[in-house]
């Protein structure tokens with residue numbers, strides 16, 4: 001694995017760096033494979049990045065957008081990761097509706113929704129059950145409890161290794177999430193982490209030894225490329 005950590009002066013610089021990386025990865029993927037697939041994170045950190053992406057002139061018909069996790073709420077709910085990305089970015093560009101692969105949250109059982117989304121992904125990547133296709137870029141955030149996507153500490157989702165998508169839980173609230181083996185199959189995983197409140201969790205994620213069950217972001221060890229983009233407030237104590 002090619003792993004890099006970059007500590008940027010502030011959140012603005014973090015967003016600019018992430019934007020430049022995504023634009024370059026998109027250009028390469030489109031040149032080499034004819035399309036670019038990117039999975040989005042939710043939470044607050046990536047919103048300015050999505051706003052910046054919404055101002056770009058890109059070959060949108062060759063770009064496919066997925067989500068690494070979703071809260072199990074209707075798509076117009078204020079907590080929806082899909083709603084955030086649509087209003088900050090996707091509603092502002094000419095991307096074909098069929099290139100937006102949101103996690104549907106309308107099945108009676110979240111496990112059914114996870115299974116359905118897994119099938120949709122297999123179609124998109126032309127992959128078979130049991131295979132882990134490679135998304136070009138998976139964007140991840142990290143919570144101050146070291147969760148990433150909706151892989152929360154001490155939850156069943158951390159044990160799922162035979163699926164692309166599973167049900168995650170944050171206390172009593174239900175989520176859908178990519179599994180860690182699917183994330184680890186990506187061409188490139190980019191973490192965006194900002195804010196001083198993330199320092200203690202980051203210290204454990206970067207420690208030589210610590211529990212993956214307590215600090216789920218440690219499970220993210222992609223075979224190809226891993227980039228940690230940190231702002232100074234989060235990354236001041238990380239040695240690069």
Ligand SMILES: O=C1O[C@H](COP(=O)(O)O)[C@@H](O)[C@H](O)[C@H]1O
Nearest residue numbers: 041042043044045141142143149
């Ligand atoms: O709940 C979530 O939180 C994490 C981190 O969010 P942030 O607000 O600290 O940036 C995010 O990566 C995940 O997608 C989201 O559902």
